[in-house]
C-alpha cells in the first residue's frame with residue numbers, strides 16, 4: 001500500500017490536501033472546548049444542575065453545569081482568585097489558611113440526593129456499581145427476611161429448612177449500588193472534605209465537570225457516599241481518556257495528607273502506583289506533581305538502582321535527610337550515581353513504577369526474597385489487565401504480597417478487563433490477608449465499577465477499517481490524517497523498517513526526516529524520553545511505535561492513530577484507538593489496515609468498531625457494514641490466544657532477523673527482504689532494479705572501453721591488478 005501517501009496526505013502542503021477550516025476546528029489538536037462526559041441524558045443534566053445550583057450560592061466560582069464552558073487543554077489557565085492558595089502558603093503544611101472552599105465546608109451537608117436521583121444520574125451516564133461481596137454480607141437483613149419467609153413456608157408446607165436462594169436477577173439487584181455522584185469538583189472540598197490545597201490544585205487544572213469515572217469513583221474512594229460501606233477495594237473499567245488518573249490520584253494524595261496530619265511517626269512509601277510502561281509512569285508522576293504542589297506529599301518515579309525500603313545491613317545514617325529538597329531530579333541523579341546497596345532509601349510518599357523495576361529493587365535484582373513494604377496503604381494498578389496478564393503477573397503479585405499493612409486498599413483500573421481478573425483479585429485479596437494473619441471477617445468490600453460498555457472503544461472517534469489486499473498493493477482511500485499521529489506495528493523490526501521507509505519522504509519544507517521518529521523498548525530510557533519530549537512538544541509529528549505506547553499515553557492533541565499492522569486482540573485495539581479522542585474530544589480517527597493475511601483476525605476488531613458506533617448512536621455513517629461482519633470468519637479460542645501471544649504469523653519472521661545464530665547469509669537476506677516494509681510493489685522495485693542494472697552495465701561497458709573500472713553503484717573501484 002502506498003502508506004506514506006495515505007499517512008501524510010494532510011502533511012502535504014498542497015492546497016487541495018489541507019483539511020478545511022471546519023474539519024480542522026473539530027480536530028483534537030485544535031484544542032477546542034469539549035464536554036469530557038461521554039454519556040448523559042437531559043434528565044441527568046437537569047438533576048445535576050439542580051444539585052449544582054445549591055452549591056453555587058455558596059461557592060463563588062464558575063458554574064459547573066455549563067456544558068460548553070472552555071476547557072484549557074494546554075494548561076494556560078491561571079489560578080482563579082476563588083481557587084488560588086493563600087499567598088506565601090507553606091509548601092509543606094497544608095490547610096493552614098482558610099480558603100473560600102474551607103468556609104463552605106458545611107454547604108453540602110443537607111444537599112443529599114435520594115436513591116431515585118442517584119440511580120437516574122448513574123444510569124444516564126451508563127455507570128454500573130456492583131458490590132462483589134457474598135450476598136449474606138451485603139444484605140443480612142434481606143436474607144433474614146428471606147429466612148423468615150422460608151420458615152413460614154416450611155411450617156405451611158412442611159418443607160425442609162433450606163437456605164434461601166435468590167434468583168440470578170434478585171442477586172444482581174441486591175448487589176447493585178447507587179452511590180451519590182459527584183456533580184461538581186467543588187464537592188470534593190465541601191462534601192468530602194479533601195485537603196484545601198489539593199482541592200485548589202484540582203481546580204487549577206481548569207476542569208469544569210467530573211467525567212463519568214470521576215463522578216462515580218471519587219465518592220466511593222473518599223468515603224461517605226455509600227451507606228455502611230467503608231473504603232472498598234475497587235475494580236474499575238472505564239473508557240480510554242476518561243480521566244482515571246485523576247480518579248485514583250486524588251484519593252491517594254488526600255489519604256497521605258490526612259496521614260501526615262494525624263501525626264503518625266511513620267516515614268516511607270505509603271502508596272504505590274504500578275503501571276506497565278516507563279512512559280506511563282513518568283506521565284503519571286507529572287500529573288501527580290501538579291496535584292501534590294504545596295500539600296507536603298512527595299511523588300517519585302522509580303528509577304534503576306533506587307532503594308525503596310530499608311534492607312538488611314542498611315544503617316539509619318544512610319537515609320536521606322527528611323528535610324531535603326523536593327527536587328526529584330537531584331535525588332534521582334544521586335541514586336543513579338551510587339550503587340543500589342549504599343544509595344539512600346527514597347524519601348517519598350508515592351512511588352510510581354513498572355512491576356519489574358520495583359521487584360528488582362525489593363529483591364536486590366532477584367537475588368533475595370522480595371522485601372515487604374510495611375507502610376503502604378494504597379496500591380494502584382493502572383492498566384491492571386495487562387499487569388495481571390501472564391507476562392507481568394508474577395511480578396505484580398509479588399508487589400501486592402509485599403504490601404503487608406492490614407489496612408491496605410487496592411484499586412485496579414483499565415479500559416478493558418478480562419473476566420478472570422475479578423476472580424484473581426478476589427483470591428489474591430484473601431490470600432494476602434491470610435498471609436498477614438487476618439481473618440476473612442476483616443474483609444472490606446470489593447466493588448466493581450463499569451462505565452459504558454465493557455471493553456469497548458470510545459464513541460467519540462471515527463474508525464476506518466481499510467482493506468489493502470497485500471502490503472504492497474496501492475490503496476485508494478479517502479482517509480485523511482493530520483499530524484500529530486501514531487503508527488502502530490506488530491514488532492520492533494517492523495516499526496524500524498516502516499520508519500526507515502517513511503523518513504525520507506517528508507518534504508524538507510515540512511521539516512524533513514526530523515518530523516518522524518520510531519520508539520520501542522529496545523531504545524535506551526534516555527532515547528525514549530527524548531523522543532516523547534519532542535513528540536509532546538510538537539517537533540515530531542509522526543511516531544512509529546509498537547504496543548509499548550498503546551496504553552495510557554495521554555496526548556490531548558493527538559489527531560489519530562494508524563494500525564499499520566492489525567492489533568493482536570480486541571483489547572489492544574481499544575487501547576490503541578483510545579490514544580486519540582481524549583476527554584471526550586471529537587474528530588480523532590483510528591485507521592486499521594488489513595491485508596489478506598489478516599482476514600482471519602479482523603472480526604473481533606470489526607465487532608469492537610461496530611459496538612462503538614452503536615454506542616455513539618449515529619444512524620447512517622457506519623464504517624462496518626452488516627455484510628462485512630457476517631462474512632468475516634470467527635476465530636477459535638486457541639487461535640485467539642495464539643494471535644495474542646505471537647501476532648499475525650505472516651509478520652512473525654521479522655522478529656527473528658539477526659536473532660538466530662548459524663543462519664547463512666542468503667537466508668538472512670531472504671528474511672530481511674520479507675521484513676522490509678515497502679511503499680512500492682515488488683513489480684515496481686524489480687523494474688527499478690532492472691533500470692539500475694542497465695545503467696550500471698552501460699557504465700561498465702564505457703569504462704571498459706576507456707580502461708577504467710567502475711563498480712555497479714558507479715563508484716571508483718581502482719585499477720585491476
Ligand SMILES: Nc1ncnc2c1ncn2[C@@H]1O[C@H](COP(=O)(O)OP(=O)(O)OP(=O)(O)O)[C@@H](O)[C@H]1O
Nearest residue numbers: 036207209210211240241242243244245552554583
Ligand atoms: N474532568 C475532566 N475534564 C476534562 N478533562 C479531564 C478531566 N479529567 C481528566 N481530564 C483530562 O483527560 C485526559 C485523559 O485522562 P487520563 O489520562 O487520566 O485518562 P485514562 O482514563 O487514564 O485513559 P487511558 O485508559 O487511556 O489510560 C487527560 O489529559 C486529563 O488531563
